[in-house]
Amino acid sequence: MFKSFLGGIHPQDGKKLAMDKPIETMPVPQELVVPMGQHIGAPCNPTVKVGDMVKRGQLIGTSPAFMHADIHSPVSGKVVKIEPRPHSGMGSCMAVVIENDGLDEWADGLPLTRNWQAMENEEILTAIQSAGIVGMGGATFPAHVKLKPSKPVDILILNGAECEPYLTADYRLMLEEGAKIITGTQILQKILGVKRTVIGIEDNKPEAIKAMTQAAQGTNIEVAALKTKYPQGAEKMLIKVISGREVPMGGLPMDVGAVVQNVGTVAAIADAVEHGLPLTERITTVTGDAIAEPKNLRIRIGTPYQVAIDYCGGFKEPADKLIAGGPMMGMAQTTAQVPVMKGSSGILALTRKMTEHGPEMNCIRCGRCVKACPMGLVPSMLSILSERQDFAACRDDYGLMNCVECGCCTFVCPAKRNIVQYIKNAKGFVRAEMARAKAAAAKKAQENEEQKGAAK
Ligand code: SF4
Ligand code: SF4
16 A cells, blocks of 8 residues: 655656666765765864874764764865865855875774674664764754654654655665665664664655565565655655654654654664764765766765766756755755765756746735645745744744745745745744744853852
């Protein structure tokens, strides 16, 4: 039985361009640009200085903050600059620039061989944390934090849906490295002690369903075929269709006893635990109708987009839009000098033919966005209220923070309203206000403590 959810859309998937291209290991470029912010949480501070020689897998960035993921050198070479560089999510970010020495030497002691079955759970979690693993589907949530839920969990869900159009990195990984995904999954089963484990894959990927079913033989890992519908791979949708549980507004998967990890993350966890390998490379799809030869690349973190695009034959037609990620949830870029990061699932270059969609008009109250919204929101009202800067009404009356930013509403809108952008603006404002309120409360608490101390 195929499983699905209410709402959602069926965009043209564009996957044909790269789905039959086996993963190709891309040569390491001469210069790598490694941003210190590649995860949700506090950016790292460099642990190296200009002139230092580094080896692949050596720590080059860390933070005292709880919510962060360490950053390691993707190559051996020399640190030539530490300076702000273009960043696909933040515009600009401090980066360690490394000149490749061509030797590609691993840091001392790497890779190693470990029997994870004989390891204590704490030891495994430390190995995952030390390797700087984050959610590689694009969410970039530090994996070690997600794997220490503060509530009991009984189901582990592996996200192999890859519902974003054009992207095929997870698909190729499932076809080519299913055994590694299964090892990583078994490691997580051990840590979490879950009763049930399910890998969810959309039914437009029958080869991946077959490959993972074979790889999972002899284990208690289930493979579930999910109806092909965007955003099937969103965490809340996956949990709903696989377990029937609904994550409450503002809640987390653990609130309903679930942990969700992307298949790429799980493969990286297997490398980290079995071989001590920090996250220094990933599979990225370079695709779109403007790319001469779309490919799925095993690519080092820090490789500039332009270098990867050139490796794929460059642009065969002028690219009107360059996107980090997929067309639905990805971010448009103003330069191809941004580097590949831990969460870079795709580099998408589209021609004008694919991007032009006419001018934005007023809402005609057709209700299509409401029907398409998988979270049961009223996107038309959210966009109108955000336009009027009535962010409080968005938050209090229309469930703003429950939006998963999937873009279904924008996709179906006949008035060409950029609804998801209005919603992102409103969420940004609300988050900034919450941060200000938290900082003010902390300051007040500190002043009260000081007053109490002075009164003693
Ligand atoms: S309102 Fe948010 S969750 Fe609903 S369709 Fe639009 S982007 Fe997706
Ligand atoms: S789809 Fe567009 S025009 Fe229709 S109700 Fe939603 S915002 Fe308005």
